[in-house]
Amino acid sequence: MMNxxxxxxxxxxxxxxxxxxxxxxxxxxxxxxxxxxxxxWAWGLTFLLLLIHLSNWKHFVSALSSxxxxxxxxxxxxxxxxxxxxxxxxxxxxxRHRFERGHSEFYMLILLASLGMxxxxxxxxxxxxxxxxxxxxxxxxxxxxxxxxxxxSIEAGLKYLVLGxxxxxxxxxxxxxxxxxxxxxxxxxxxxYASSPEANAKVLLFGFLLVMVGVxxxxxxxxxxxxxxxxxxxxxxxxxxxxxxxxxxxxxFILIRLTNIFFPHFQNAWVLxxxxxxxxxxxxxxxxxxxxxxxxxxxxxxxxxHAGYLLMGFAAGSTQGLHAVLYYxxxxxxxxxxxxxxxxxxxxxxxxxEIADYAGLSKRSPFLAATLFIAxxxxxxxxxxxxxFGKFLLIRAVVExxxxxxxxxxxxxxxxxxxxxxxxxxxxxxxxxxxPETIPLDPSSKIGLSxxxxxxxxxxxxxxxxxxxxxxxxxxxx
Amino acid sequence: xxxxxxxxxATLVVTTALLVIFSNHPAYSVLYLVLTMFGLASxxxxxxxxxxxxxxxxxxxxxxxxxxxxxIMLLNLExxxxxxxxxxxxxxxxxxxxxxxxxxxxxxxxxxxIKGSKGLSVEGNTESLGHxxxxxxxxxxxxxSFVLLAAILGTTILSKRNWK
Numbered sequence: 001m002m003n004x005x006x007x008x009x010x011x012x013x014x015x016x017x018x019x020x021x022x023x024x025x026x027x028x029x030x031x032x033x034x035x036x037x038x039x040x041w042a043w044g045l046t047f048l049l050l051l052i053h054l055s056n057w058k059h060f061v062s063a064l065s066s067x068x069x070x071x072x073x074x075x076x077x078x079x080x081x082x083x084x085x086x087x088x089x090x091x092x093x094x095x096r097h098r099f100e101r102g103h104s105e106f107y108m109l110i111l112l113a114s115l116g117m118x119x120x121x122x123x124x125x126x127x128x129x130x131x132x133x134x135x136x137x138x139x140x141x142x143x144x145x146x147x148x149x150x151x152x153s154i155e156a157g158l159k160y161l162v163l164g165x166x167x168x169x170x171x172x173x174x175x176x177x178x179x180x181x182x183x184x185x186x187x188x189x190x191x192x193y194a195s196s197p198e199a200n201a202k203v204l205l206f207g208f209l210l211v212m213v214g215v216x217x218x219x220x221x222x223x224x225x226x227x228x229x230x231x232x233x234x235x236x237x238x239x240x241x242x243x244x245x246x247x248x249x250x251x252x253f254i255l256i257r258l259t260n261i262f263f264p265h266f267q268n269a270w271v272l273x274x275x276x277x278x279x280x281x282x283x284x285x286x287x288x289x290x291x292x293x294x295x296x297x298x299x300x301x302x303x304x305x306h307a308g309y310l311l312m313g314f315a316a317g318s319t320q321g322l323h324a325v326l327y328y329x330x331x332x333x334x335x336x337x338x339x340x341x342x343x344x345x346x347x348x349x350x351x352x353x354e355i356a357d358y359a360g361l362s363k364r365s366p367f368l369a370a371t372l373f374i375a376x377x378x379x380x381x382x383x384x385x386x387x388x389f390g391k392f393l394l395i396r397a398v399v400e401x402x403x404x405x406x407x408x409x410x411x412x413x414x415x416x417x418x419x420x421x422x423x424x425x426x427x428x429x430x431x432x433x434x435x436p437e438t439i440p441l442d443p444s445s446k447i448g449l450s451x452x453x454x455x456x457x458x459x460x461x462x463x464x465x466x467x468x469x470x471x472x473x474x475x476x477x478x
Numbered sequence: 479x480x481x482x483x484x485x486x487x488a489t490l491v492v493t494t495a496l497l498v499i500f501s502n503h504p505a506y507s508v509l510y511l512v513l514t515m516f517g518l519a520s521x522x523x524x525x526x527x528x529x530x531x532x533x534x535x536x537x538x539x540x541x542x543x544x545x546x547x548x549x550i551m552l553l554n555l556e557x558x559x560x561x562x563x564x565x566x567x568x569x570x571x572x573x574x575x576x577x578x579x580x581x582x583x584x585x586x587x588x589x590x591x592i593k594g595s596k597g598l599s600v601e602g603n604t605e606s607l608g609h610x611x612x613x614x615x616x617x618x619x620x621x622x623s624f625v626l627l628a629a630i631l632g633t634t635i636l637s638k639r640n641w642k
Contacts, residue, residue, distance in 0.1 A: 101635075102635045108631060109631060112627065112628045113628075115624055125618075127615060128618045131621045138628045139632075142636065202586065202589065206586045
């Protein structure tokens with residue numbers, strides 16, 4: 001039955017998500033009872049969609065003159081986005097008291113952004129890529145401004161709007177160069193043009209660099225990172241968490257698809273570009289995180305640092321590099337969402353995002369403190385956890401390409417990051433709390449956090465299944 | 479003849495676009511933007527994209543910019559402060575970076591041979607455009623409707639005053 005539905009239509013996932021969005025609109029309009037539980041509805045339906053999608057395993061098609069493909073890679077990426085979506089929907093529930101109005105609309109915006117991410121996962125055409133990116137960005141414009149009486153949230157929304165529009169402009173300009181040269185927006189046509197003798201490599205490279213501005217904005221790599229600290233601090237925390245995982249991953253996924261087209265034709269420029277970007281991003285993110293006082297700003301800088309690690313995989317430019325990037329993103333998904341969830345639960349009880357207020361958290365809520373401890377250690381890359389194996393794969397990929405200095409820089413940054421992550425751990429475990437009240441936790445958040453922890457530890461210990469899956473996915477696009 | 483017309487309109491577009499940025503009064507900026515849109519529409523006409531040109535005039539110059547003007551006049555925006563954008567240390571970084579970019583752009587454009595696309599309709603009639611939208615570009619076209627949905631949702635939520 002399940003497979004029958006998917007055979008009927010190659011777009012079952014996208015249409016399913018669209019139906020959920022529109023259905024929730026109607027529920028919200030007509031049923032007062034459902035309006036209160038719209039978050040649970042959204043979560044349940046998305047979970048059902050994930051199950052149906054997983055049952056379609058190995059059912060790959062391409063549609064619309066192959067501008068839209070369901071290959072092993074897009075399957076992997078859509079599962080990534082669906083898991084992210086489930087986490088974000090669940091954690092938004094703990095944050096809804098902060099919204100004076102529009103509770104259900106926030107869930108719909110999250111779903112709309114995810115729809116953009118899921119179409120992005122399967123696109124092999126610049127036109128659809130741009131439209132999907134716009135869907136993501138427009139939803140985030142609104143989500144970032146959602147606390148509209150809070151000046152910080154307005155600042156976050158405005159900064160994201162202005163810089164997002166600018167980067168979209170660059171992206172579009174780059175696409176127009178590539179289109180003008182090759183006469184097509186389709187990735188395979190562009191690849192064919194790039195390997196033909198008449199190809200103008202210089203202009204193609206210029207177009208690619210402009211595209212990289214738009215993608216770099218999404219990834220939050222250094223010359224395009226200026227929005228990150230302010231937006232991460234001002235936006236509602238679930239939106240920040242979504243930005244740091246979903247939107248960032250979207251940028252890296254685009255780059256994975258583009259690697260095939262562009263990497264073979266200007267390897268030297270590619271390697272130079274990504275080693276430099278990676279090195280600057282690593283240093284900036286990790287040094288910037290040290291003096292931060294606000295936990296969301298802190299995680300913002302740390303996310304810049306992680307973009308630096310991820311770029312190492314592209315600097316290597318090898319299949320091993322791509323495997324490492326994908327593995328790292330999966331470990332980053334569980335780790336970062338776990339950290340942000342703790343931030344949400346903590347701010348729900350204390351109305352504070354200041355790092356100073358985390359003092360003595362282990363006495364106020366041992367569970368939250370332990371969870372944040374594991375998440376931070378995984379972010380830093382401490383051995384049995386997922387973050388370690390991701391970093392290990394990335395550094396190995398870089399060493400294989402003889403970029404020893406980049407590997408050393410990456411390792412040094414692990415030490416720096418360990419320092420600032422441990423500062424927070426010290427606050428939580430050694431310092432005395434100013435307010436010894438215990439922090440209440442609802443059972444659903446406990447379950448969610450436990451799943452995230454299970455993901456962090458599971459990916460750290462049993463790497464093989466995910467790694468095999470990633471290898472087969474990367475093979476499908478080569 | 480064609481290149482004379484092209485350069486006339488191209489100059490119009492570039493100069494008015496610069497004036498949009500450099501005028502101090504927001505209302506002037508919008509009026510210059512109308513001229514920019516007009517110049518762009520003329521360029522579309524020269525590319526035989528008549529329908530796109532008409533849409534450009536009707537939607538941008540006709541609808542959106544008039545709305546901009548309304549908002550600016552209703553909000554009664556004053557002349558913006560001189561120091562608002564144009565100061566700070568970043569401007570000294572912006573100038574050389576822009577120059578580098580322009581030089582790069584110049585060298586790239588000088589060696590480009592646009593082959594254009596013959597597959598797409600350049601006649602610009604609505605029939606071929608509609609045909610493309612509903613066949614080859616169906617999916618982006620559908621996704622745009624969701625972009626609009628997100629935008630409508632956003633404006634409603636962010637601007638509504640009394641929410642029940």
